Every structure is written in structure tokens, then in C-alpha cells.
Amino acid sequence: MNAPGRPRPFVRLAAAVTTAATGGIATLLLAAGPVAAVGERGTPGGKLSAAETFAIFVGAPVAVAAIIAFLVVLPSMVRGPRYRPGRSWASASRWFGEPAGGEVAAEAITSLPPATVEGGGASARW
């Protein structure tokens, strides 16, 4: 525990001085507020109206919660719709690299020729 070459009494003294100084300064600072306020003169404000009370104690928390919720949702809003496995697929179909060179929605595919290739390929499930 005791580091060789460093006298323990010195460490103790340093710790005691630090603790005392911290405690003293903290006490002074804490006491300074009320002490300074003793002689202060001011006019107390009028009573809060019902609307003001509502705004402060209900409106402000709700507004804060709404801002936080918005910040949480923002990334996924920016990223756009996302496919979720297991949910039903409500989106329009899309064909990239369609024969005519463009892209078509599935609704535009009205007739398809019968399959010609006995060709290869593979399939997978998830």
C-alpha cells in the first residue's frame, strides 16, 4: 500500500490540508448566497395566472419532451422508410435495370413472356 520512498506522514498531512481547505471554501460559498440575500430588497411578483401556471408546469415539460422525441426520431426520418423483416411489404415494386433501360413499377408489368432459359442461378431465404 505504502509506496516506498514516500513518507506516509507527508501524504496524510496533504490529505488533511486538502480536506480542510475544500470543506472551508465550500461552506463559505454555500453560506454566501443567503447571507448576501438578507439585506436585499425587492418586490415580490404578482400571483401567477392559471394560464401562466399551466404553461410553466405543464407546457414547458411537454415542450422539452417533444423536442427530445423529435431529436430521437430525426435520424430515421432523414434516412427514410426502412424495410423491416417480418412486416408486410406495402411498398410498390421496383425493377432496376429493366429491359427498356429504365425502371418500372410492378404495376406497369402487365405481361411477361414465358420463361425461356433452362439457365442457372440460385435462391436463398431469410
Added chain:
Amino acid sequence: MPAGEAFTAHQALQVRQAIAAAEAETGLTFSVYVGRVHGEPRPYAMQLHAALADQADRGVLVLIEPEARRVEVVTGETARRRLDDRAAGLASLSMATSFAGGDLTGGITNGLRMMAQAAARPPVLHQHDSD
């Protein structure tokens, strides 16, 4: 997921770029269909492949059925010589893994890249027997 577009403009662009890159690398024609199918996925994929018409021979069609959770890869006769069924199977498994995590665009672009790499490799014309 709201009805309408499954891909944002940026995602669609990524898919188009992946297709263009794969085509430039291999000289094959790549086509990706994402959505519902009428009937069984495999026959429908082969019909879509046939719809590539004169490109069908060199064509690789990838069908993704998000609701039935199926990936189908159909290769034409010439395309199959470059992209054998084993490589196609590996790519479709990789795509399926990405899709299972909900990443359609990433799965498509990765799968296309894998297929392009496999097809860009010179075909093995002769195989040694192991001795």
C-alpha cells in the same frame, strides 16, 4: 413502412450505380427486381429474366421478394458460364443475410459486387483432379 417507395432517391441511386459498376466490370446485364410476385418466386423470376429479351442470354436477374423473404438469381446461358451457380448461391446467401438485418440496399449492392467479382474472374476451363 408507408405505402409508396421502398427506396429513397439516394438508395435507388446506389442500386443503379452498383448495377452499372457490375455491368461495366463483367459485360453482363444485371437486373434487380424488388417486390411482390405473382405466384411462385422462381418461375416469376425466370419470366422476368425472359423479359430481358435479347439481353436474356447475357443477363443476370436478381429477384427479391421481401414478404416471402426469398432471393432468386437467374442467369442466362452465357452469363452462367461466367457466373456459375455456386457463385450465384454465395451471393444470394450474402444478400439474404443483409436482408434479414433489414438492409435492402446494402444487400443488393453487396450481392451485385460479389457476383461481378465472381464473373470477372476468368472461367475455369480445366480442373485438376486432386492427387
